[in-house]
Amino acid sequence: MLISQGWLYHIIIYLYTLSILFYFADFLNSNRQANRVAFWLLAVVWGLQSVFFIHRMTIHPYFPVMTLFESLFFYSWILVTLSLIINYFFKIDFFVFFTNIIGFTLLSLNLFVDPDAPVQVTEMLTSNLLVIHITMAFLSYGAFSLSFIFSVMYLIQDKLLKEKKWNHKLRRLPSLEQLDRYAYRFNIIGVPVLLLSLILGLIWAWLKIGGWFLVDIKVLMSVLVLMMFSVYLYQRVVTGKRGRGLVLWNVGAFLFMIVNFLLSDSVSSFHRWF
């Protein structure tokens, strides 16, 4: 059974690589056909990922987001899903490509992670609360990732407009206003979901571990991440601020979130996966 899973994972990686390459060809030379092929490959990747995920769900007694391998996989699945949905409804050039560079990186990094690592949290400690806490955290990561991508696209567009480089990349990018709006919308989704996730995590920790968790570095940094994104929202909604500076802040907040995700696991006393 595990062997077949390994095969499936490799097929997903190969197809994903192909899809990204076709998107890259389109990015370089405005090739519509390559774009179409890439899209369908991505759709197949999504299908296989879903099969993989469901299969894992059936062979394990828990919702498969408990190990590092599973959570990275889940994160990349969220990105592929969201990019396909958005592409279907809005057709934003380059967006799917950028999003899936992140999705693909996650999935590739995951190759170095042991897929069969045991769940670290003992069975006694797992509960529905914990599963929801993790799932929501990754959903918010997905939303922030998209917000980040729109922000990066904003910065590229801003630079091209300032330098008056009227090339086919600039022609295909959506307007600054639209990029800014989408970045904001995904932020507005991300912040409450992350907040809920943190609250659920705190409740779970309170019930299962006790009071000392508050000094844990991961908890503190996550609160900081939430605050950074909230500052962005506050500036935009309450003071009506716009423009490049605010977009840069959003990008910074996302990068900080990534650092939090990658580094603080190793120093957190109970967010240990490997």
Place this chain on the structure above:
Amino acid sequence: MHILTIGINHKTAPVEIRERFAFQEERMAEALQTLYQTKSILECIIVSTCNRMEIHAVVDQLHTGRHFIKGFLANWFGIEREQFEDYLYVHENDDAVRHLFRVVCGLDSMVLGETQILGQVRDAFLFAQEQGTTGTIFNMFFKQAITLAKRARTETRIGDNAVSVSYAAVELARKIFGSLKGKKVLLVGAGKMSELTATHLHADGVEQVTVVNRTYERARQLADKFSGEAYGIEHLTDVVQEADIIISSTGSKEYVIRRDQLEPVMKARRNRPLFVIDIAVPRDLDPSINELENVYLYDIDDLEGIVDANLQERAQEAQKIEFMIGEEIVAFQSWLKTLGVIPLITSLREKVLDVQGEAVRKIENKLPELTEQEKRIIRKYTKSMINQLLHDPIVAVKELANESDREEKLALFVRIFALEQLLLEKEEELQKQQEQIKESSPEHHQAATVIHPFEIPLRS
């Protein structure tokens, strides 16, 4: 039978010649019918726009077709043939096909890739169809051309970008703001160019246009066109805060808006993007404005740079379309050639069905006791036998039509099945039909081209 195109356009004739060859809309039907009654013309369509006048015709012979179409033009416009002959271009057969395909795709237009011409050709075709001056060939040819043009638009980016300075400004504005709805434009100076740009922006959704000018009256006049507000130049600093797009075109020798003036404005705008267009020479706006965050300053050279880039892009896309046209020409030729063997196929079928009918009649005479059901069965199975036997030769003859030495092969086909007499009779009958069509009143015109048996169309 041949396809012939004769016309003049912006490349071959100056406007003073072109204007003399404009067909009046109300007399178009009459012109078409006159042309159609002309000798040698089997089908015809007239395309008449401000940049081109073209007559597309299916003719029985090229030289007579050319002669009579020129004669028609001379008569209709009352101009001596010698006076205009040098301005005309003539395209025949494959060239004529390629020409129409290029025209509908906008590749022959003054502004490469423009779309207006497609609508004009389509209207001309539909009108001629209504008038009954088109037939089998043009019905297919023009439909194919129109479909091709639509495909070219969707499959390439030929029409995606602006090719004039004022539209380039609109395109940039859309790049920054997305929708222009609710955006505010400030015109500094009331020049022609800024008026044109403002008109485009207004048409694109900009709601409020404010005009600031040295003389208030002129500002008022321009503002009234957009139901906007007008101010004297001394109010510039007050109104600049409100604007999302500023277009400047004054005759001032000094900078009208400086960087230090705009800095506080951006702060007050909470850094919302500001698009500033400077179309004045010498320039009105301090170039260092562009260094301010969220301000996008474009001068006339920048805009022209965009237009050039877009034109280059269009030229590249046009290459792709030329390639598509090549494919379409092959497809059309192949259809035309198959059209040429249709009389052969119908003659063969008629002949064989005659034989079958005769045989069945004889059987019925010799066996009078047959019941109706038995007769039906005999008729059904003899017919089915014929259909099965004919299937392969019909497929083969269609293929022969596309081969290089088709004339010899088709002649052999005719000889093997001894179809000569039948084809001759058919040709005479069709010629009679055609004459009748031409003599009858225009309202009763039907598809005009009669496919002559055994004639291979478009011989060059």
